[in-house]
Amino acid sequence: PNAAMIRWSKQLRSCIDTSPFLYPSRAFSGIASLARHPSPAAHKWSHPPSPTVISDDDVASLASKPLHVLSLADLVKHGRPPLSAQALFSSANFTLSLLPIRLAHRIQALRNLPFIVVSNPNISKIYNNYLHSLSTLLPYKSKTISNLEDEIRFTEVLADLVETHAHTIPTLARGFLECRKYINPAEVTRFLDEHLRARIGTRLIAEQHIDLHNSSQSHQHPDSGTQATDDSSYIGVIDTALQPAQIINSCGNFVSEICELKYGVRPTWIIDGEPSTTFAYVPVHLEYIITELLKNAFRATVESGKSHEPVIITIAAEPENPREGLSQLDKDRKLDGGLSRTREVEENPPIKPFDDPAPGVTIRIRDRGGGISPEVLPNIWSYSFTTFSDADELPGQTHGSGNMDALNAISGAGGSSIAGLGYGLPLGRAYAEYFGGGIAVQSLYGWGCDVYLRLKGLGKPKG
Ligand code: ADP
Ligand code: MG
Numbered sequence: 349p350n351a352a353m354i355r356w357s358k359q360l361r362s363c364i365d366t367s368p369f370l371y372p373s374r375a376f377s378g379i380a381s382l383a384r385h386p387s388p389a390a391h392k393w394s395h396p397p398s399p400t401v402i403s404d405d406d407v408a409s410l411a412s413k414p415l416h417v418l419s420l421a422d423l424v425k426h427g428r429p430p431l432s433a434q435a436l437f438s439s440a441n442f443t444l445s446l447l448p449i450r451l452a453h454r455i456q457a458l459r460n461l462p463f464i465v466v467s468n469p470n471i472s473k474i475y476n477n478y479l480h481s482l483s484t485l486l487p488y489k490s491k492t493i494s495n496l497e498d499e500i501r502f503t504e505v506l507a508d509l510v511e512t513h514a515h516t517i518p519t520l521a522r523g524f525l526e527c528r529k530y531i532n533p534a535e536v537t538r539f540l541d542e543h544l545r546a547r548i549g550t551r552l553i554a555e556q557h558i559d560l561h562n563s564s565q566s567h568q569h570p571d572s573g574t575q576a577t578d579d580s581s582y583i584g585v586i587d588t589a590l591q592p593a594q595i596i597n598s599c600g601n602f603v604s605e606i607c608e609l610k611y612g613v614r615p616t617w618i619i620d621g622e623p624s625t626t627f628a629y630v631p632v633h634l635e636y637i638i639t640e641l642l643k644n645a646f647r648a649t650v651e652s653g654k655s656h657e658p659v660i661i662t663i664a665a666e667p668e669n670p671r672e673g674l675s676q677l678d679k680d681r682k683l684d685g686g687l688s689r690t691r692e693v694e695e696n697p698p699i700k701p702f703d704d705p706a707p708g709v710t711i712r713i714r715d716r717g718g719g720i721s722p723e724v725l726p727n728i729w730s731y732s733f734t735t736f737s738d739a740d741e742l743p744g745q746t747h748g749s750g751n752m753d754a755l756n757a758i759s760g761a762g763g764s765s766i767a768g769l770g771y772g773l774p775l776g777r778a779y780a781e782y783f784g785g786g787i788a789v790q791s792l793y794g795w796g797c798d799v800y801l802r803l804k805g806l807g808k809p810k811g
Contacts, residue, residue: 402483410452410482418446418549420628420783420806423556424583429563433496436564440493440502443557447509448489450550451482454543461539464530470523474516481509503561506554513551517544521769525732533730537774540731545778552585552630559584586806587631592663592709593623595634596642603642603766610766613655615646621662627709627805633779634803637787640772641713641799647736647766648717648797657716666708708785711801720791728789729777734770776801 416422426439458466458475465471484505493499520543524536563582581589596619604614645659720728727733777787785803792798 402479402486406486406489407452407455407482410449411456413449413452415450415453415546416446418553418782420586420630423552423586424588424628424806426560428583429560431560431564433499436499436561437493439557439560440499443506443553444485444488444491444493444502446553447506447550448482448485450546450553451478451485454478454546454550455482457539457543462531465523465527468523468527470519470526474520474523477512477516481512484508499561503558506558510551510554510558513547517771517775518769521732521771533732537731541774541778544775545782548633548779548782556584556586585630585632586628588628588806589626590629590631590634590805591624591626592634592638592711593619593625595631595638596661596663596711599635599638599642603639603646606643606764606766607646607650611650611655613650615649615655615659617642617659617661619661619663621712622665623663625663625665625709627665627707627803629783629803629805633782637776637779637801638711640776641787641801643766644772645713645715645717645797645799648719649715650717652716652718654716654718659716660712660714662712662714664710664712666710668707708802708804711803713799713801714796716796719793719795719797720789721793725791729774730770731774732770734768736767736770 422442426435426442431439455475455478458471458478461471466475488502488505491498493502520540524531524540528536560583563580563584581587596617600617604616608614642659649655649657649659724735773787773789780787780801780803783804785801787802788800790798790800
């Protein structure tokens with residue numbers, strides 16, 4: 349520990365004392381307890397003083413285990429709800445085998461940030477959230493869940509985990525904006541990209557079990573049940589018959605409402621292509637992505653004075669038999685991969701727990717909003733990059749320098765502002781890529797943008 353570090357730790361303590369964020373109702377370990385019980389060793393950042401809850405060894409040994417790459421198939425492998433008690437336990441144990449490792453990896457990554465960054469009250473709040481969540485899972489460390497009582501308690505722990513991390517992106521964004529002097533933007537983007545991608549999976553794993561638990565419970569007690577699960581197309585958080593057109597329409601209504609409030613005009617949209625397409629996907633992910641892409645398209649449309657031009661959204665389903673549907677060019681390019689994939693399927697006739705009507709969907713969102721200038725284009729995938737300015741509406745908030753618009757966006761309406769956080773495209777892409785899809789932006793500067801969102805649905809399970 350050098351002098352600078354001790355100085356930082358003093359700063360850290362003064363941050364904590366004045367921070368309105370750090371004392372939520374729950375008892376946190378880590379930095380918060382460091383502030384409550386200052387000790388001579390308090391500056392030793394690498395040893396969060398929570399020996400009764402989490403030891404460094406716990407974190408280190410969990411973080412040294414490899415991360416399991418989550419697939420949509422993992423999430424449906426316990427079957428369609430209502431689950432039997434056995435299936436519910438195996439879902440709980442699968443969840444338990446993944447989450448502590450994932451949380452430990454995040455804790456490790458946060459610890460590896462420059463000390464002054466983790467000392468920021470916002471970032472340290474995030475860090476404490478992870479410590480807290482890991483501490484709630486550790487009692488299950490060497491346990492196998494095999495009775496309903498344990499399963500119910502474990503599901504409550506998961507619900508707490510989801511809630512703890514539910515609204516933390518603005519906190520994280522604010523933290524990194526406040527620290528922008530101490531860490532270079534590329535490092536921030538690298539950290540955020542990894543962190544937010546990991547967060548997508550962690551959240552999904554926890555929510556999946558909670559959902560399976562709830563839909564199995566309500567079946568066991570039909571009086572208390574709120575949803576009929578038997579003929580539902582849902583398996584937990586996955587809708588096996590998700591219709592993108594429906595999501596586009598509901599998100600379109602929502603975003604055009606925001607435009608009405610912000611600009612006084614309601615942009616319109618037209619869906620063409622194959623609007624009846626369905627595929628198996630996570631609706632909340634699609635909702636997030638579509639909302640962000642429509643915000644961008646509508647904003648550009650209105651700001652370039654083209655509000656009368658509808659945004660055209662084309663939905664294309666991938667052909668069911670790739671060999672028939674491929675163009676000659678794609679055939680040349682993908683011949684090998686396509687054939688070996690087909691052979692694998694033929695050799696292992698798939699077990700079909702449900703119909704898989706379309707393996708993948710591409711959605712093109714075409715606006716007449718003038719496109720993206722060459723100076724702006726290289727930055728659009730950076731977290732916090734935005735060309736949106738709301739300064740005239742928030743004249744009081746002009747302290748500091750740099751990206752104040754993003755700070756304003758955070759303090760403002762959050763998810764219901766048209767733009768300004770600069771997270772829409774990079775986080776939307778993280779969601780799309782999570783299960784093998786992607787987002788590509790094609791700008792026709794002076795005219796408009798085409799944004800291609802490609803999503804891989806749940807493929808036919810192997811074996
Ligand atoms: P935000 O919308 O909060 O600014 P995004 O990540 O969604 O953040 O977008 C980053 C920037 O990319 C926007 O500020 C805008 O300059 C540009 N952009 C994105 N989509 C479009 C579009 N369809 N037309 C014109 N510019 C766009
Ligand atoms: Mg946006």
